[in-house]
Amino acid sequence: MVHAMIPILRVARPTDRMAELIAFYRDGLGLTVLGDFRDHDGFDGVMLGHPNAPWHLEFTSEKGTSAGNAPSPEHLLTLYLPDRAAWQAAKDRMTEAGHAPVRSHNPYWDRRGVTFRDPDGYHVVLQNADWTT
Template sequence: MPAPKLRVARPTSQLPALVRFYHDGLGLQILYSFEGHDGFDGVMLGHPQAPYHLEFTAQPGHEIGRAPNPEHLLVFYLPEPEAWQTAVARLHEHGYAPVPAYNPYWDRQGLTFEDPDGYRIVLQNADWQQ
């Protein structure tokens, strides 16, 4: 059986700011976007060949709050040091500074960044150990 594809979907009140963070800063590609679809605007970001993508939706007039806890994480494993350094530099170039991880484990081989909604991503310079 083929592995399923994963969509992580999340609402936001700051769609343009999230696109800037995940597209410009993190380097994900815009795979699809829409406006006014049943009252929602949205964008899907990822890599065309990856088995996952992120979807962010906004509904005009509805305020979405910040992340409820700093342990809400998306972890990107980048085992090659050069690729990891390039990803970190890209975020820095777009004005995003790392924040201390809530769980110190993530600071040992990675850096944590907070998106405009307060959700966090970790760029982990390690292989994914299953």
């Protein structure tokens, strides 16, 4: 079976702002809460993504520990949306959820995309392009 050889990607990072991050990624970006956990060895967490995608994001909060903010504006996620209507809908959903676009630190992302800053200061780019290597 070919699918058994394709790994599922989990991008995990800590946060001090769990509720705000869930709202940003669920309500703004339209991701689905795929699962969550409470007090798992001192950690709370949530996984968000698209149910059929081979990737998801995990945000964790460790009791008694501060995660801090993004180390730099170049710490970002890029979501490629090649269909112009889907890209515009995603952009509109973000602004309707109260998230204003920001200028990207790297001007490349402003040419065909729009950047938003999540509650921890990480940038998320909605790129109106196909992903190519």
